[in-house]
Amino acid sequence: MEKLVNEFSAGLFFWQIILFALLLWLLHKFAWKPILKAVEQREEGIRSALAAAEEAKKEMQNVTADSEKLLQEARAEREAMLKEARDIKDKMVADAKSQAQAEGEKIIAQAQQSIEGEKKAAIADIKAQVAELSVEIAEKVLREQLSNKDKQLKLVDQLVGDIKLR
Template identity: 60%
Template sequence: MEELFGQFSLGLFIMQTILFLALVFLLKKFAWKPILDAVNEREEGIKNALQSAENAKKEMQNLKSDNEKLLADARSERDAMMKEAREIKDKMINDAKAEAQAQGQKLIDQAKAAITSEKNAAMADLKNQVSSLSLEIAEKLLKAELSNKDSQTKLVEKMLDDAKLN
């Protein structure tokens, strides 16, 4: 170290100091400012990118919760529609059954009425035929029986006895 101090030159030292200060000045004027601006700009860009990423993450969470809410609403609406459709189906089936039963009962009632009407008509026809046959038989019998007076008397007495019994 003594050698260094021994060779020390004050002019050289001043010259080196001036060159060093000039270099620092030039670096500060032309290099440091653009370098620092670039570093600051990059730092600002990174901050903005991080902020954008955070905003995008929040937006994605919001969209996800909105989607889940929409899905839940859609599911509940679908369930309500399905329930309503089932109720309508059941009502339609019950209405159709009731209408079919009413139609069936109406047809049964009409058939019973037709049967009763046919029965009454058949009975009336049968009565007419029986009465007409009875009249013919009675007429033939009366002609045969009334040809003599004794048989007429017996017939009248017999008819009177029969009439009292009925």
């Protein structure tokens, strides 16, 4: 968790929010309206079925026990239709949410991969610069040390003195 806080990037967070908002807008624009329209049509069909069932109920009050059985079947069908409509609506909403979640996770994973690639490139560039600077410093030090014959002899004596014979 501390790593996330230390490596927090406001720019990346901003773009992720923008992309998530865009995704929600696209879902609202293209997915929610057709889903709600289908649900409303289904509800209208259910309402008309309910109205027909109520009329049938009034007509069946004067009929025998068989007509009572038919009325009970109409009620059961109405409840099944309502339950089916609710189940379809809940499934559509859950599918849209899971799809949005998956897209969000995909965008985050792509962003993390991009950040990792940029980080590796920056580290490689820094290593190259450090190596180049080290060579330049060593070259300058050696030039300075070897520019004077006395210094050269002194350096050779010092190096020979540092060598340990086995």
